[in-house]
Amino acid sequence: MKFKMTRNQLIVVVALFLVFFDNISFFKHVTQVYDVSIANSGFLLSLGVVLVASITVLLSLFASRYTLKPLAIAFLLLASLTNYFMNTYNVILDDTMIQNAMETNANESLDLVNWNLLGYFFFLGIIPSFLIYRVPILHGSFKQEAWNKAKSIGIALVLIAVMLFAFNRFYTSFFRENKPLRYYTNPTYCLYSAGSYIYNSFYKKEATLKQIGLDATKEEGGTRKLTIVVVGEAARANRFSLNGYERQTNPLLQKEDIINFSNVYSCGTSTAISVPCMFSNLGRQNYSDKEAKSTENVIDVLKHSGVNVLWRDNNSDSKGVALRVEYHDYKISQNNTLCEDECRDEGMLVGLQKYVDAQKGDIVIVLHQMGNHGPAYYKRYPKAFEKFTPVCQTNQVEKCSAEEIGNAYDNAILYTDYFLSKTIAFLKQNDQNFQTSMIYMADHGESLGEKGLYLHGIPYFMAPEEQTHIGALMWFGSQSKERIDVVSLTQRSSQEYSHDNLFHTILGVMGVKTALYDRTKDILTYKHQ
Incomplete structure (x- = not known):
């Protein structure tokens, strides 16, 4: 019998894959601040749960019968590349870095291409994307799908709330004193940065060029x-x-x-x-x-x-x-x-x-x-x-x-x-x-x-x-x-x-x-x- 998955099952599997395989840099930086110990183990585990739930919410919001697979594949391909650059160069993919990448010419970009990058892209991007492409998805009626989406998002949000409440002391310092740690979450922060870059570059109201220094004159003589x-x-x-x-x-x-x-x-x-x-x-x-x-x-x-x-x-x-x-x-x-x-x-x-x-x-x-x-x-x-x-x-x-x-x-x-x-x-x-x-x-x-x-x-x-x-x-x-x-x-x-x-x-x-x-x-x- 051919293996099949429901929409929600696929989303959770993709979220788990992203957290386990594409967030090595995130957890490496977290454990530099919160050392691996019995006292911190519950909080560290909760971070994985919160990240899985957050990716689940994000995918669920925008996934439909026709967008589910393309969206999941896009997440995997993007995360594989982001994973490589964060692990290799310890960089953060913020809106400035995305702007820099967009404004870099092809020759300079080729300097960054190597077998390691292609390996990340192939094993963490192409292979899981191909499996997603091949797996059949069980779809219900519009009403069933709407209910399943709401249920999936609801459960994920409850999980996030429970984790934040249960480890409130840790999350207070995590969000207030260690904000940079969030910049390593993959692909969520990169997607946020891409959205910020697109909005600031294309959707903000364009201002006419402001001229300055129209009174400028040169020194006479000499x-x-x-x-x-x-x-x-x-x-x-x-x-x-x-x-x-x-x-x-x-x-x-x-x-x-x-x-x-x-x-x-x-x-x-x-x-x-x-x-x-x-x-x-x-x-x-x-x-x-x-x-x-x-x-x-x-x-x-x-x-x-x-x-x-x-x-x-x-x-x-x-x-x-x-x-x-x-x-x-x-x-x-x-x-x-x-x-x-x-x-x-x-x-x-x-x-x-x-x-x-x-x-x-x-x-x-x-x-x-x-x-x-x-x-x-x-x-x-x-x-x-x-x-x-x-x-x-x-x-x-x-x-x-x-x-x-x-x-x-x-x-x-x-x-x-x-x-x-x-x-x-x-x-x-x-x-x-x-x-x-x-x-x-x-x-x-x-x-x-x-x-x-x-x-x-x-x-x-x-x-x-x-x-x-x-x-x-x-x-x-x-x-x-x-x-x-x-x-x-x-x-x-x-x-x-x-x-x-x-x-x-x-x-x-x-x-x-x-x-x-x-x-x-x-x-x-x-x-x-």
Whole structure:
């Protein structure tokens, strides 16, 4: 006789499978707070019951004769992938991480594909999905199905209530003091985050673009200004030898007359948040993705003032910052002449002199690096920069030792050192005709296995310093030094700064006057004010 299941039976089986096989990361983090002991055993067991009941309610609410199997299969496939990323990289799939994933190009996404991921997807996603597809479901009349659904949801809610009441003391601390633990439930939190992302991106009322800095004007007279703003990628401060790191990762920059800022912190822990935030005037405390996308940024203010602006990008894109200025994609070989397995940051400098020569007036150029984009750090630099060995030669960093991961990461920092030194050399060639300046700030940091964390994207309030403490430095040409008080700046270089300062610093170095400019937030000081 062919095996058959009722609708409710299938939902409970799927919920049990998800809790037992796809919530390893959740229970691992729970037991780090609530140790496995006789005193805690009842509570730990109740968490499994509550999670099974919650998934049952969620599936029951949206499952019908026609949606039951597709919905159950979608849950399993999603949970298998979420399970892999949480177990492997110890990341949380919140709305910011989903946004980052949606805004990442195909080539970068391929860096995350490996046999382990495919194994999770096949054994925890494809196989159970195929079994669900094949099993016949017993359906009753509409009235019977409605009653069964109500009964299933009712029993699940009663179970949740009983568990919460029975272990009230534990759940009080669980919900109030250990909120981050909920972020590891799979796939419930990921689904919640996806819903939040979709709502905020597509269903919230779209605001018309708010123009800012329409009063912006340039300083009259004087030598033209040329500033290059380099946006670094995943470059944490404590891997720069400029900041005291024992390895020589900045040999070329140490020969330059640069000012290193050792105490700079990011606005976010992902490119999707940090890049638009660092160019906005919202500040980290007031930042929201929706507000940033509906409000102009410092790039627009520069354009209003008459400054020529160019954005060259060797990362995924500008995250909406450069939508209204000249933009060049340097992830493609048609534009970037230095492409091997992937296109190099150095290629963004090729042909740049031709652009500068063609402009009249002041110029700001933004170069958005590929930098230290993980997890395939070994791809981020030419072989000639493989100074620290052995290196992790795979995107499966969990298979590599801490030394191998660190070596590959440090080699990528070494290549950034080279790229920035070449950028300075380019500016030196133009120092006779311009007040030249370079500002480098990374978008966020990176975890390399510390505390079991890899990559980045942890919610800011719980992010480790490795993901928020970033590399930052500046260089000024001889004519710029006649205007900028470099001595004072050097003395203050160890003070704490953040992405919140960049908006005003760019306006200040370019001499742009606007009511938006806040001199107290400009990192620079000037000899004649």
